[in-house]
Amino acid sequence: MIGFALRRLGILVLTMLFLASMVFWLTNLPSSLKKMAKSEASVRMSDADVDLWLSQNGYDRPLTARFGEWLGVLPAWQPETESTLPGRCAAVAADGGQPFCGALQGHLGRSTVFDMPVSDVIAPKLAATGWLMLYSMLILTLGGIGLGVVAGIREGSATDRIVSALAIASTATPDYVWAVLLVVTFASATSGVSPILRDWGLIDTPTLLLGTATSAETAIDFRNFTLPVLAIGLYGVGYIASITRASMVEVMKAQYIRTARLKGLGLGRIVLRHALRNALIVPVTVVMLQFPWLLNGVVIIEIIFNYKGFGWLVVQAAGNNDIELLMGCAMVAAVIVLITQLVSDIAYTLLNPRLRFG
Numbered sequence: 001m002i003g004f005a006l007r008r009l010g011i012l013v014l015t016m017l018f019l020a021s022m023v024f025w026l027t028n029l030p031s032s033l034k035k036m037a038k039s040e041a042s043v044r045m046s047d048a049d050v051d052l053w054l055s056q057n058g059y060d061r062p063l064t065a066r067f068g069e070w071l072g073v074l075p076a077w078q079p080e081t082e083s084t085l086p087g088r089c090a091a092v093a094a095d096g097g098q099p100f101c102g103a104l105q106g107h108l109g110r111s112t113v114f115d116m117p118v119s120d121v122i123a124p125k126l127a128a129t130g131w132l133m134l135y136s137m138l139i140l141t142l143g144g145i146g147l148g149v150v151a152g153i154r155e156g157s158a159t160d161r162i163v164s165a166l167a168i169a170s171t172a173t174p175d176y177v178w179a180v181l182l183v184v185t186f187a188s189a190t191s192g193v194s195p196i197l198r199d200w201g202l203i204d205t206p207t208l209l210l211g212t213a214t215s216a217e218t219a220i221d222f223r224n225f226t227l228p229v230l231a232i233g234l235y236g237v238g239y240i241a242s243i244t245r246a247s248m249v250e251v252m253k254a255q256y257i258r259t260a261r262l263k264g265l266g267l268g269r270i271v272l273r274h275a276l277r278n279a280l281i282v283p284v285t286v287v288m289l290q291f292p293w294l295l296n297g298v299v300i301i302e303i304i305f306n307y308k309g310f311g312w313l314v315v316q317a318a319g320n321n322d323i324e325l326l327m328g329c330a331m332v333a334a335v336i337v338l339i340t341q342l343v344s345d346i347a348y349t350l351l352n353p354r355l356r357f358g
Helices: 002-027 030-040 047-056 063-071 118-152 158-172 175-186 194-199 222-252 255-262 267-279 281-288 290-304 310-319 323-351
Strands: none
Touching (some): 002 323, 030 047, 030 323, 118 222, 118 267, 118 281, 118 290, 118 310, 118 323, 158 222, 175 222, 175 290, 222 267, 222 281, 255 267, 281 290, 281 323, 290 310, 310 323
16 A cells, blocks of 8 residues: 555656646746736837846746746746846845745745735635535535435335436536526525515525625635535536446445345345445545546636635636746646545545555
């Protein structure tokens, strides 16, 4: 297990290096640099002025040199007096010579939009999105696996057909459609259940739930955080339920399950002690694979519900051509995805020690 984990960590490092080089190249295309120059200086700059600005701020140097500085394997470039942007090491004490201030040293650059170190910008936004992903994963995991197990042990029954139909409907409805439906149903003062509950005297607020999650940035509660969590969770819970059901049906037909039944063991004991462990191998892997999808899904949901998390930050970085911030967001997202893949592979062994890794 330790050897396997070390090999995967080595592959993770190489993958990160490749992704970093690709993202750096894409975010530093000439067109992006010219757009950044005009957004930082003046939109009416001539091409000659743009070239001069890029030269003064170090963007006219070879791409490989600038990538080495970003990575932290080359000494960071220091701006001249006429530079309009602070150098990468402006906030780092430099005693003699040019210091190394790259990603390897924990410095992701400085955001031109927020005028702050990229790490200081990303950290609180990533924490805010972390809560959204945590609650959404609870719905995906508990709801999806629970429904799938119930349907799988009752294959062909009415319960199985109902769960399968709900799973298909859930998966076929995108998360942004769920968001709109949930807002209309629970967060509208003129439609949905809120007017009815208010007329009955069950609620004393205009709506049962809030259609915006802005207040959740400071204090999460049931009213301001339920809808964005449900919008993400309901889209994925049907997929997890379908995968779990198929895996459970296959395991329940295995020979050792039939033997357990012939021995007179109850259904609950058979499911919990014999079937569930093997049936969860595929669903657990699929659940871990939802992290990349969640990072993409929160972008849309955070915009709809005006929740300023990591997804909202990515949109701001891309819309304002904040190259350093966009690069930092891409790398953080890549690290999260790769680590979840490593955890997913390790989970195989925890669930089934007979598995071997080459």
